[in-house]
Amino acid sequence: MESVILLCAVAAILMLDNAAAFQMLLAQPIFAGPILGYLGGNLELGFELGFLLQLIWLSSMPVGAAIVPEGNFGSMAATILGIFLTRMHPQYSEFIVFLMIVYGILSSFIGTRAIHLIRKGNEIYLTWLNNKLNQGVIISLGRVIFFSLLFNALVVFIFFMVLTILMAKFFELFQGVLIADLNKIGVYSRIAILGSGIGMTATLFKEKKWQAWYVVGLLIGGVTVFYEIL
């Protein structure tokens, strides 16, 4: 339980990098996955979930003020739960990867609600600041930023904790019906996500004048793979 609290707290801090501060990529699954994996004692799973979940959201862009499914939130929620479940049920490790992909997508929509709640809550600061200014009182904006970040991290932490506990209990309900053969689905889902992720991302770079570079990439990759086989 302590490790789940730690992971949720670290994930809540990493989520600040998503949109609230810095935005240096640390909230992206490719970074957050290994960080959470390392802290949770399963770096390999962190790398794997980070890799697969990153591919899913690579082609999604937050344009302007639009609210899109929070892929980074979903990925962190999935990595935390994945680490927890793999520790409890290592026999289903491959199937858990499949489940975490599905759960990551579903929780990205819950993440959107969390972000909406935070942004709605931030309106209180604006109203308060304007009221104080009308009274001629000057408030330190640095303090407002600090408390807003704290509120942001707290809301996200609560969401992560509740989701992880609920989903872990939900998984327990299916203990009796799960069989080791389900791991096959996990193996196939990995390949399916690789194909799907690359296919979706390729739409971002579909201009004709750059297409020759795909061949260069395929050749470099082909030579590297061939060299490894030899």
Add this chain to the structure above:
Amino acid sequence: MKSFKNIFKLGTLDVLNLLWRSFFIQSVWNFKSMVSIGFCFALSSIGRKVCKNREDYVAFVKRHLAFFNAHPYFASYAIGAIARLEQELHEKDGPTDPTTIEKFKNALISPLGAIGDRCCWAVIRPASLIFGLVGLAYIENQNLKILYLFLTFVLYNIPHIYIRLKGIIDGYSSGFEIYKKIKIENFEKLLNFFKILAIIGLGMLISWDIREALTHHWLMFLLFIATLISSFWMRLKKQMFYTPVMVSLVLAIVCGVI
């Protein structure tokens, strides 16, 4: 027009202070005024220097708490330009009045948002992440993977911080003229580099995935090709990401059961 040396009054510490504060521009993002509190926070260090009395500073804060939105990185162009205009307003050495500053700030919202989305979210970020994914795919050793992720972090954050810093300096040196520098053509070389990097990366990922699929089972190869083509096609048809992903997962379940 004044030369750069004549008009540049910001010291290195002022620029670094603006840069540091620009990292928090979206911290108090809200639906009423969007990034205005963060924007005002970034400018407040300048406000405290140029405002002559308390009333002046209250008016300054009120002015910048009004609605504003921009791409978080490219907002630094507005920060730099407004810092200069505020300085001119308070030193009475330019054709600036508070209403003009407000109108100018509003006029910057669309171009800053558009160029930021096109440069950073559509090219630099996905390209850097593809670079990272290639490393995770090809490198087996976990320590080397961590080192490679660090490289990815640096690769992304060099242009990221460069844009923020250049925005403050260019904005301050140009003032009203900044709109001439907010053009996608000015970032062409940077974008071309990242586009080539991304496409080579995608090609390398396809090679790696084909090898992965073929070493397991021929059905995996078919699944990979089917999901690759179907997802590309569905995304072209403007489907949200979850439709291609869900279709791919259903195919994976079918293959797993077979």
